[in-house]
Amino acid sequence: MGGEKKEEEGVMASDFFWSYTDEPHASRRRQILSHYPQIKDLFGxxxxxxLKITVVVSLQLWTATSxxxxxxxxxxxxxxxxxxxxxxxLFLAIHELSHNLAFSTPVYNRWLGIFANLPIGVPMSVTFQKYHLEHHRFQGVDGIDMDIPSHTxxxxxxxxxxxxxxVIFQLFFYALRPLFLNPKPPGVWEFTNLVIQLSLDYAMVYFWGWKSFAYMILSTFLGGGMHPxxxxFISEHYIFxxxxxxxxxxxxxxxxxxxxxxxxxxxxxxxxxxxxxxKVKEIAPEYYEGFKSYRSWSQVIYMYVMDRTVGPFSRMKRKASKTAKKDE
Known part of the structure; x- marks a missing residue:
């Protein structure tokens, strides 16, 4: 991997892990496809x-009004x-839609993302896609990958x-971090996302009251904090x-x-x-069986909080000049 970090045993590090190689996924993708080209049949x-998104959105809005x-x-x-x-x-449905994995036509995914955003209460679908795709293209790249905590x-x-x-407030950090460290000018789609979301929020308060709206916001906040x-958020890339x-x-x-x-x-x-x-793991098990994995996200949160050597610095970073991969 090429990672490097100096730390004393039992003491939280004062710097990120630094890698001097490209992120590992593009090269592994090429290796796997060379051995198992049938994996391309899974694309799409x-x-x-x-249907799944419509059911969840409808159920959550109905619950809010009730x-x-x-x-x-x-x-x-x-x-x-x-x-x-x-x-x-729904947040992870929006993650799926950011990769255009509901429809073959990208714009349909964007509209569905705005729809999936409704019970979340805060407009984020369009903006999330911009930053998330950079997380894939430039994983760990200093100043670009906004999935990584700031020095502050x-x-x-x-x-x-x-x-x-x-951990309790990590959604706020995820939402505000890009605005301070790597701001992007909003466009028509961000405006559309904002107007539709605020219209739903207004309608919720006007017809059903503040408690219904508060339920949606609480569902978002609680689900993104100290929650299984x-x-x-921690298990994906925090380095244990x-x-x-x-x-x-x-x-x-x-x-x-x-x-x-x-x-x-x-x-x-x-x-x-x-x-x-x-199915990827089933087709090419030898590429994944050697990796450390988890069976409990609750345990991951506990490990993160209680392990005094692990913290926001427990992430891999690399210099921008070393990475230029395409998101396939």
């Missing part, structure tokens, strides 16, 4: 994506134990309490093993998260829909 959209007169304790409970799973599912985050988040707070599904940059999760929550847990497989083949990623 998921024909059930539109809670218009509920007490706050009930709203909070339903938001954490039910709505959070639905909104995080890394210097502040130094102990168990700080890491716990960071949010463990994927210095010899590995990307990690997969093979637990049951893949059923609710568009199989984003198959993350090595996803980065190797971003043109394969989540519903088919397990």
């Amino acid at each position: 959209p998921d024909p059930w994506a539109f 809670l218009q007169n509920a007490g706050w304790l009930k709203i909070l409970t339903v938001a954490y134990f039910f709505g959070s799973f639905l909104n995080h599912n 985050e890394a210097h502040i988040v130094k102990n168990v309490l700080a890491k716990s707070i960071w 599904m949010a463990g994927h 093993n210095p010899d590995q940059e990307t990690y997969s999760y093979y637990g049951p929550l893949n059923l609710l998260t568009w199989s984003v847990g198959y993350h090595n497989e996803h980065h190797d083949f971003p043109r394969i829909a989540g519903s088919k990623l397990y």
Whole structure:
């Protein structure tokens, strides 16, 4: 891998891991395809994506309206134990759509992403695609990959309490980090996403009241913080093993998260829909069986918070001049 970092045993590092080689997925993709060209048959959209997204959006909006007169304790409970799973599912549906994996025509994926965004309450679908595709093309590249924490985050988040707070509020860091470190001018699609989302939010408050709207926001916030599904944010690229940059999760929550847990497989083949990623591992097991993987995202969160050697600096970085890969 070429990673390098100096740290004392038992002490949190003061710098990122640095790699002096290109990210590993493009070269592994070429190797796998040379041995198993039939994997190309898996490329393409998921024909059930539109239906799955429509069901979740409808269910979450119905739940929000049904809670218009509920007490706050009930709203909070339903938001954490039910709505959070639905909104995080939609967040990962938007991740799927950012790779055009619902329709062959890109613009249809963008419209569906704006639709999937509705119960989340905050417009993010269009902007997410811009930054996420850069995460694939320039994985770990300093100043470009906004999936990596900033130096400010890394210097502040130094102990168990700080890491716990960071995990609870990690969605805010993901949302605000690009605006400060790598801002991009908004365009027509961002404006469209904003107008449609604010129109839904206004309608929710006007017809059903603030409690229904608050339920949606709480579902988003709780589902992205100290929550089992949010463990994927940490498990995907935070380095617990210095010899590995990307990690997969093979637990049951893949059923609710568009199989984003198959993350090595996803980065190797971003043109394969989540519903088919397990087949990559079945076809080419020798390329994945040697990697460390996880069975519990909750355990990953616990490990991250409690391990005093792991923190926001536990990410791989590389210089921009070393990377110029294409997102296939």
